[in-house]
Amino acid sequence: MVQAIDMPRNEEGIATALGVLKQQFGDRLQTGQAVRDQHAHTTTWIKAQAPDAVVFPTSTREVSEIVKVCATHRVPVIPFGTGTSLEGHVNAPAGGISVDLSQMDQILAVHSDDLDCVVQPGVTREQLNTHLRDRGLFFPIDPGANASLGGMASTRASGTNAVRYGTMKDNVIALEAVMADGQIICTAQRAKKTSAGYNMTQLLVGSEGTLGLITEITLKLQGIPEAISAARMSFPSIDAACQAVMTTIQYGIPVARIELMDELNVRAANAYAGLDLPEVPLLLLEFHGSDMSVREQTEMFASIAEDVGGTDFAATTSTEERNKLWKARHDLYWATLQLRPGAQGISTDVCVPISRLAEAVTGAQAKAAELDLLSPIVGHVGDGNFHCLVLIDMDDADEVARAERFVAWLADEAIAMEGTCTGEHGIGQGKMPYLVKELGATTEFMSAIKGALDPLGIMNPGKIFGPRKD
Structure with missing residues (x-):
């Protein structure tokens, strides 16, 4: 531990x-x-x-x-x-x-014509999107939890939409922050781009509260798409699913979401959400655009996936059906805990170049099996990011030690693949041992x-x- x-x-x-x-x-x-x-x-x-x-x-x-x-x-x-x-x-x-x-939870301004808004840090992503819905706008970063936007900026959060809309670093235009001496600064204006001085905005995004406290955020917004389609497809192996992902990205299909669930997660989702999905590796996808472009994207993906053995393809534009699928995805933490009642779930994440994704995920599965650990895998695989939720008995010292070895091995393996020890969770206290391994002397300049x-x-x-x- x-x-x-x-x-x-x-x-x-x-x-x-x-x-x-x-x-x-x-x-x-x-x-x-x-x-x-x-x-x-x-x-x-x-x-x-x-x-x-x-x-x-x-x-x-x-x-x-x-x-x-x-x-x-x-x-x-x-x-x-x-x-x-x-x-x-x-x-x-x-x-x-x-x-x-x-308590700093006010939406201070929405500039619909400029596709941006200004919020206080206590505003949550769900609160913001509820406020924006009637304007035909939305904020796309979705880490799953109803996190505060200040916290999301501080940890450089990401989530299921990152493959199309980027992460918090791509969606923060400017910040107001209180620095360590109490001085209040503004890092930029609302212009979409600037060459004025150091990029203080991006320095503070992801700094995890170690440089200043974010007190106001100017965010990019998106128009709600004309059409949205959700799809799912089953695969005979993790490798086949990852091949479908890699080819989809290489072909430039602008998927909004492309999520991998391994067979353990599918089993958990079936039991928890009352689904009847084949209990094999699964991709969940979402496509945004016009009616015609969404149909084209859906058909292109289905063709690619079938070529690598994908089966049981299903797509829907029904809001109710889409929400049911994505709720099952967002509830996976609670669902997977039911795979081993009484166990604690320890979540860790890494991110690798997409060409190494299949190797990384199958390697993680093999390592967990070698250490006799139950570790379901789910991933925002369009950008090479995946999560392992290690289910362990915290009263079993030997099992905790094996889980420690697994988490350390996974971080080292991702770094060896020219990836990162954390794609979106951040360093905090838990990932400090791996930062120097990943960035070397760069950490001296950070310090x-x-x-x-x-x-x-x-x-x-x-x-x-x-x-x-x-």
Whole structure:
């Protein structure tokens, strides 16, 4: 099991900062154990590390005030969105103040003609898309969980639509952020492109709260397609399914979603969602466009897939049927837990060049079998990203050790294939051991940037990098 890093606590500074913030925020500063534990909740096997207090700001100005107090007294600041991150991002290894941004949940502007909007960080993706629906617009990034958009920007989130619409880094135009000294900055204007200075927007996207707290986000939007078709197809093997994916991408078919479910996931989905899919590897797809282009895309994919052994092809434009399929996909975490009642699911992800996808997925299956682990695989395979959910008994030390070996092996294998140890979960605490393996000396320059922008080391310490050595 990945051990959470314990860092030295600044007891005097924490006590002083709590007193100052209590005067400023009153009941919006909470120190109760239950609230603190909730804000250390982590959906991994990393030990939870609670903050000393949780504060609920409602404006950028208040976030700035919090950070200034914490900087004055050298107290850690840990941003919190909805707590759905997967690598221990919200832990407080040195104690400190958790800044819960959920009350900053206003959609500030929608510029329909420019296809963009401005939101506060506590807005969730479902909230935004509900607001946009009547305007014929939507925001495409869909990590599955109803995550906050601030958290999604902070972890450079992705999801099922990434193959067509990209990830958060491709859909954030500008940010407002509070930096480590409490100063408020704006990284860009609303123009679709700029050559003005360093790309501070992209520096903060994916920085996991280690450089600043995001307090406002300008996002790209898309028009709701004229036609949407969902499709599914079964395959005799993972290799055949991956070959279909690779050929589809190489042919330039603009699929919106192309998701792989291995046979274990299909079995779980059948039981959990009441489906009757063949329990073999499956691809779920979605096509967006005009009526004619969607039909063409669907037919082209079916032809490609049949050539590599695909069977049981079915497509639908029915909203009800599409939603049923995608709900089953999004519920896979809960569905797969039923494969081994009482087990804990440990989710890890990697991403490889699409030409190595079949090798990576089949290799992961073989390694799990070798270690006698139950590890269903699902993937956003249009961009080479897949997830393993290792189902383990946390009271069985030997099984936990085997799971540790599997997660480490998978990260090393992806890096060896010129891929990455994490396609969308982020580094947090859990993936720190693999970052240097992947990027080498580049991490020294990352650390230098961290030191320059956060010289006191108060911004979400113990994430991405190890503890400061000074």
